[in-house]
Amino acid sequence: xxxxxxxxxxxxxxxxxxxxxxxxxxxxxxxxxxxxxxxxxxxxxxxxxxxxxxxxxxxxxxxxxxxxxxxxxxxx
Numbered sequence: 001x002x003x004x005x006x007x008x009x010x011x012x013x014x015x016x017x018x019x020x021x022x023x024x025x026x027x028x029x030x031x032x033x034x035x036x037x038x039x040x041x042x043x044x045x046x047x048x049x050x051x052x053x054x055x056x057x058x059x060x061x062x063x064x065x066x067x068x069x070x071x072x073x074x075x076x
Contacts (some may be wrong), residue, residue, distance in 0.1 A: 011066045015049045033074040039067060042074075 012019035017027060031044050040053035056063040 006062055006066055008066060008070065011063060011070065014052065014063065016046075028070075028073050031074055033071060035075075039071040039074065 009019040
């Protein structure tokens with residue numbers, strides 16, 4: 001059972017990224033999602049990160065809502 005907190009900090013931890021607020025803000029500032037590119041297909045992810053994102057979205061998993069929010073942030 002996944003007992004992780006389903007917020008940005010938890011998502012970044014699941015992705016193996018630093019999950020403190022300054023690090024998450026820096027990540028969002030440093031990366032952008034080109035129009036028409038799915039978040040899981042962005043070139044800045046490692047393969048395991050892409051797989052996690054794609055699987056969660058495909059299954060409408062526990063993380064899907066937070067992943068969608070991250071995609072919106074990176075699309076701006």
